[in-house]
Amino acid sequence: MDLNYIIAILAAGVVAGTPILYASLGEVIAERGGILNLGVEGMMLVGAVSAFYVGTFTQNKWLGLLVALLAGGLMALIHAVITISFRASQVASGLALTIFGTGLSAYLGRNLVGIPPTSTFKVVAVPGLSQIPVLGEIFFKQDVMVYLSVVLVVILWFVLYKTKAGLLLRAAGENPSAVDALGHNIFFIRYAAVIVGGMLAGAGGAYLSLAYSTSWIENMSAGRGWIAVALVIFAVWDPRRALLGAWLFGVIASLGLHLQALGVMIPSNFLQMLPYIFTFAVLVLTTRETKNRRSGTPAALGISYSREER
């Protein structure tokens, strides 16, 4: 195996990890605010189909991305209403959202199957940086949404740990009654977190249909939404670790695709299983490792907040 081949696998890994990174970052925000949203898969699918639809018919990928953000946000709004205002089980509502999103995207995309896209995100080499040997090839010869995702990680990290908004968000996930008693609007904070989270899942979907596959296929997210949720646990709710996890996942996935070409005699179906098994293993290992650690799961994650509960 030569160096170029390794570089190609790693570069493809970054691409494969990007949709999951967007979705994971979204879920980090929602869960930091205390709301578990298992509807990521559904939000990604709706994001993917709406991005493809708008992007293809307006021939403007940016408009497609924008609509995917909106669609993801609207999907998340449903979850927010049910879990925050009606205080229903977050697990059940998230599952409903995934089921709903799968059906809705199949319906909306029924005439899009097999249509070639007219506007997609293409590789834009960063001047200068892309000339760096190895690293340039891997990280700086990518499409714009890859660069944006890295910028997003930095922004999100800063907001979460260095700003008032982040402080409130983290507090909302740890002890909502404290936030409420101090006169902050806990409901607004949680709604905002869930909706922004959904928008990013939508962006992850847009990446799938406008950059990664450049097509619409029913159920094209193929479990990536679930992997994104699992990665949040691996990331210990830290955006920087989410980046690491998403890329690691991407590399495993792209390795699977390339192993055969390298002459490794493993049936392709087993290689297709690889990302899911890998995620499963990571989930088990991280949970074991963080079991006794103080920092980790937001203390109020999954618990509805009600002011007058007695």
Added chain:
Amino acid sequence: MKLKLLGSWEIKKTNSSSALKKFGISVTSIVLGLLFAGLFVLITGKDPLELYSEILHASFGSIYGLSETLVEMIPLAICSLGVSLAFRMQLWNIGAEGQFYMGAFGAAYFALFFSDLPTLIMLPLMLLAGFICGGLWALIPAIPKAFWNVNETISSLLLNYVAYFWMAYLVYGPWKDPNGNNFPLTKQFPESATIPVFGNTRISYAIFLVVIIAVVMFFLIKYSKWGYEISVSGSSRKAADYAGMSYVKNVLKVMFLSGAIAGIAGMAEVSGVLHRLQQTISPGYGYTAILIALLARLNPLSIVLVSFMMGALLVGGFSLRTSGFPSSMVSMFQGSILFFVLAGEVFNNYHLVRKKV
């Protein structure tokens, strides 16, 4: 608790909730759910009422439709009974789809490789194989859950994809019928490995399995010590510890049985309906089963009823394909109904009152 609503109404907590009220809330939720989903159909320029009547017609409009609804009900009800057991203990086993596939795999192994066995040995053996394979598959997420509290929701779901690709491997690879024109199918099961059907319908005798499992589950939960342990553990793990119940053992037992029942559904499907393995043996029974369990509030007898309704929706969905709609769009209706049922839950313990001024 109080939810502020528009105008002079608000929601207040009550200590009472009658069965009639619960029923009324469920019906209202389902209607609102269908309306909400219909909204999406409407804004894309289609008439939702036409769509709904098409679904109804397909599933209830003929003897054939009705019998197909029952065919769909069997795997749905069995899977749902399986997941409901885990849900009762607050274990979110959403891996029924994979457990269904593995159950089918186990059953098919005997059908394909021990094809000489007589029916009376073959079918029980296939049932047992389906049971064990489904159960073991569910144990994979159960073990980390029991010992290290690893989130079983995600882990059980991830395994669905693994099971799916395992099936793909079999039907594209070693188990492919050599005389099958290279289609990804196994060869057909021998007569001895198929569950008989009623008359010239496709409804197999596996429908008795639905009844048996539902009734056994009902008594298990209501009267048995173990059922009691499950209910206590589901309400509060600390209370279970307090009463000296082993949480770890119960997680393993419940998840195994939950998966094993889904495995039975997989066996029933390949042995009673498909008579062979193929890449897709389920249009998402395992996922719809989750929805059914939640809609039926985990009550075994309601599960059978709701499965019938969801079976009808599936049959209707298949028929939509002829009008150019993807059959998977029915999950849009399912998800939408669940939204409203979940939101409606609030009204069971709360009621609407006019604000005192």
Added chain:
Amino acid sequence: MGNTPMVEMRNISKEFPGILANDQVSFDVKSGEIHALLGENGAGKSTLMSVLTGLYHPDGGQIYIEGKKTEFSSPKDAVNCGIGMVHQHFKLVQPFTVAENIMLSIKGLKQIYNLKEIEQQIIKQSEAFGLSIDPKAKIWQLSVGEQQRVEIIKLLLLGAQVLILDEPTAVLTPQEANALFKTLLKMIESGKSVILISHKMNEVLENTDRITVLRDGKSIGTVDTKNTNEKELAKMMVGRNIADQLIKKSSRKQDKIFSLDNVSALGNNGLLKLKSISLDIYSGEILGIAGVDGNGQKELAEVVAGMRSVKMGSLAFCGKDYTKSGRKKRMNLGISYVPEDRMTTGLAPDLNAYENMALNSYCSYRGAFIRWDKVKKDTDRLIQAFDVRLASKANPVKMMSGGNIQKLLLAREIDSAPLLIVAVYPMRGLDIGATDYVKRLLIEQSEKGKAVLLISEDLEDLLSMTDRIIVMHGGEIMGVVNPSETTREEIGLMMAGKRKVDLHEA
């Protein structure tokens, strides 16, 4: 001091399902005073204050702030009017630092803040009131007293003029409580007002200017502290002359029921929470455990009950070693357990009363099934005998009131004919009637020859009920005292970490 009170609440009413928590309550606070809100548990004190802090919306009545009619639709409105409350359960974010917690309450905090500057400000402002705190410390590392300090500093920085403290001394040693009242005095000197919610008469008589007594959701009256006495207050609180003090005759026998020998155990966080505890429990005695919450008492109870495994040392029941046995075995031996957390440990909240009554007996049925007809008969008998009031036996127990929940739990635990009853904070959160009932029940059991291990934070209860008191601090035993020979001060110092031997050498 003007004539308009800082806060005036007129005819406040608030209803919860089945309970009228506040019935036309009127109440006012002047600037520069400490005003006590006295009443039994369930009298409506916390509800009234939750209305004042905007958490609950009243069903009727008005609130005036400095004479101006005001309506609070959320806690934010109350905060803006200068009202702040230290809740019994602190509203702190455990993994945050002190500074981060305080920042949550700083008005007009910039989106991108300067942490260093804020930390210095916190030190400066808190020292002005004689409160010292390290802004960089994480909350979970602090003692309960220090956490309370953070809560107070938070309110001061929020610009609170009216401070409400809900049972602030419940979690403090007597010495810490004194320090708290010194701080409060400093605050009223600077023109702020303090509302003290309490059910302890001594504390209220010693530290306040005026007292308002609530009973059954109604205001019974407001009196000047200097013109009243314990007897009058007690009568106002209970509505009748309180029954004679309980007198516990020692019925301690010679036979050891349960012994711990050098037992160490880990807490939930994996740290050593019990350190080499040795003690014997005799039949017929009530052995009290005193200590500030979180000093290993709960872990001790769990070790005895069989719910927490022992790291080192050994346990013996009636002379036989049972170190390795689990909860089920201990239940069969006759060890009953009334846990602190009744609703989610002692009971399964979603199950009904019948189903909960089977929790310690379901295994005794032969075969795979539970005889629910028998369970129902037993439950009906116990509900009658222990005077548990239920709207419906088919409702989940989470809908029951605190007193009835405790009665149900005690009924079940005592009916199982135990030799040893482990009771953790069994009177916490109960009204006077129910408290009295539980106390009598435990004393009665000890007189019948059963051993009782009683963990309580209320020194009065321990002093009046027990045969011996063991004081714990930091997971260790500081000493054993005899209730008739000790003083509150002695126990207080031991609770703060002074060993009995050291006390008497000094």
